[in-house]
Amino acid sequence: MNANAIATAEPLLRVTGLTKNFVIGGGLLARAPDVVHAVDNVSFAIWRGETLGLVGESGSGKSTTGRCVLRLIEPTAGKILFENSDVVQLNSDALRALRRDIQIIFQDPFASLNPRMTVGAIIGEALTIHKLARKRREFTERVVELLEIVGLQSDHMRRYPHEFSGGQRQRIGIARALAVEPKLIVCDEPVSALDVSIQAQVINLLEDLQQKFGLAYLFIAHDLSVVQHISRRVAVMYLGRIVEIASAHDLYASPKHPYTEALLSAVPVTDPEARRQRIVLQGEVPSPMHPPTGCHFHTRCPIRKLPLCSSEIPQLKETSNGHMVACHLRS
């Protein structure tokens, strides 16, 4: 559980200074376009076989970060080192080869499967693209194997996605990602759209797969309890920046950043007797188009100290073993 013990080996993925800006509007006759700073100078690392949780609310940039790691979205700036090659610099052939190492599972089990393809075709598509199964028989065997790994049956191959429930579709999505035997899977809110009891099934499946195949996960979610359960380390994002990174245990036991504290206290617990002092943040999340100056969180922060917090951007600094915070007052 100690983050330092793993730190000796080289990380599988090291992201440095990742930035993504979206330009909205513009064109010949429009006024100056708006820029959305979706991801702002984000850095983290993931080691082989471990899970890094990435939490944040809407507008935090966590989904964009996940997609940039795969280069599904082109980053504006930054380095993404996967096994020592920079993902950002890869040409299209190398990028296609990378798709065998990094895969993604999506949030929406209904939209992420092509309604006009059979389940077998969906799961086996990667095999066709990367020429991993030369003959028809090999293809079918591998697809059946994948179906069984995720807890579905072989005769599901011929069915179509709309015949399955949300949880089953999510399993299909997982099988699809596993087809190439990846080393890292970006899980973009994989259980948020599922019922609670199905969530547990899929989380257990993801954990089992991690054990079995030595997979690393970048687990993106907004549900803190799920993230804590599955992750070894957790990073908290707010408006495009990482505000705190720590081991799962440390983050939840002793959060340092005021946003993390508020986030944790906002989570409803299934214990009616617990009378907690809840920190209710005032105001709304600012728009990523016009983020506050300095520390993005200062407009809602209960402990802010002006003018420091509104003028200088706090950097991530290490406070204790592997526990990093970006706050002028707490690091």
Place this chain on the structure above:
Amino acid sequence: MAGSIPASASAETSAEIATAARGATRPFSPWLDAWRRFRRHRLAVASLVILAVMIAAILLAPLLWRVAINDIDFSAHLQGPSWPHPFGTDDLGQDVLARMLYGGRISLAVGLCAMVVALVVGTMIGAVAGMSRGWVGPALMWLTDLFLSLPQLPLLLLVIYLFRDTLKAIFGVEGGVFILIVVVIGGLRWMPVARLVRAQFLSLREKEFVEAARALGASKLRQVVRHILPNALGPVIVAGTIDVAAAIIAESTLSFLGLGFPPDVPTWGRILYDAKDYLDIAPYWAIFPGAAIFLTVLSINFIGDGLRDALDPRGVT
């Protein structure tokens, strides 16, 4: 509003319930599902039957109705419908039914081929425009708008006038005119298809399953052909049926104006052209081909309506 009925909430609930209940009762593909929905449209199904009967009649005509189409027999001219000539005869004594059955083949062939041309050209342009992220998309749409603002009939006439003789020389009389008409009609009907396809592509390319294909390493071509096109086809098919109808009318118009096929080829429009001078003496001569055009176009339009509901993508998910 709290006091009024939110149609979306209750309609969604009903739809969710239906989907959830279906579970895995029996396996069926999206196309079969569409067919089931189509079957519910009684008018569309009736039209399909009528159209099928007409096509069968036209195709099997030479086997069943062995009357020559150009058997000139002045003694039998301008006779009303009778047993030997169910649709009557024209001014040369030729059997109208036989001529209609023959001409029907051409009319339908022109309709179908023109539709294919329009769909292929329109889909290609729409697909390229829909997938591009730079200046190509807007440029193609500008081209589409340009074509849309051209006056169709005068252009049709101009092109025919310019190219009819050349094509006749190369492909023979009938072939040349056929190609000319198909290209001209199809070439002026691709624009709505292009717009439709582009709109579909713009929305489909952002869908998660397309993103998933990209994440798997699929090339752009694969994304388009395997993922986007099959899901974009719904509205395109519907537009296609409308095109067939419009093409048949266009061909009939051309023939009626004397600008289509040569005079001895009895397309329905041509028969109308010949019959127009005898409307008071032999109205049946115009009524039958007119009715045939009307019925064909009407059936195709109803089928198109049925298809539109059957292929509604929202019903599949």
Place this chain on the structure above:
Amino acid sequence: MQENVTAAPLLDIRGLKTHFATDDGMVRAVDGVDIAIGRGETVGVVGESGCGKTVTAMSVLKLIAMPPGRIVEGQILWQGRDLVPLAGDEMDRVRAKEIAMVFQEPMTSLNPVYTVGEQIAEVIRRHESVSRRAAMDRAVQMLRLVQISNPERRVHDYPHQFSGGMRQRVMIAMALSCDPQLLIADEPTTALDVTIQAQILELLQEMKSRFGMAIMLITHAMGVVAETAQRVVVMYAGKVIEEAPVARLFANPRHPYTQGLIRSIPRIDTGDGPKTRLEAIPGTVPSLLTPPPGCRFAPRCRYAMAICREAPPPLREVEAGHRVACVLG
């Protein structure tokens, strides 16, 4: 049944059955449900998708599209009066004025082409004869009440100019504008961020202490129910399977489904021990077209016995205020 409400319940749903006619047959979305809500009580209706909780709520306000839906059986007694046979305009008078509803997706519940003030004012004027001026003033007051800053200015804004959390506040303002006695909240915070959710739940509590209305809170999140409800009703596959005061339900859940549900939720664990594996309930929710003949949870239940598959167990009271539909209960 209602141990702490000596008076007759405000809302008494008895034996409600709402079925939907679909291509594949009759879907029995709600199949014999009893729920009672007392004056000023907050009752949480909990269950996963397909359990029928939303259909139950929509049936109360007759918001189900009929066809294909139909209230096949049962009574919905509102202050003693059965709502089921009520005609359209009579039902309109009950809606918003006596029972109001807040939905999950505020964007689709608010009309995008009218300002927020106009929509609130419309609700007010439907039920009270006041001038437009007066209705608008009330709208501003309501916006202030739900803590929207600058209400005089915001009242002229359109729904898309508000964020998700603010829109939900607007919905709550609209719902409370006619001072209803019961507020039905259908997953009011599910689409919102966790910190905004906390704000909205706190707002609901404040509104409750100010207006004293009863709340029927429908959700799939056990945590939300634990924090806000006084009594909890657990639904599964169209039926109520457990009902208890909130503390007792979480301390001692009796039905295997409730137990499984509570155990499958990951808990934020600040202890030092090894992580425990989540206990998942195997299988999936049964089809509502052809539900299993006996107890609907039997196919997934680890304790299922032969008798469970024969007949559906009735809701029995096992201790004061705690009812369970299980032979083991």
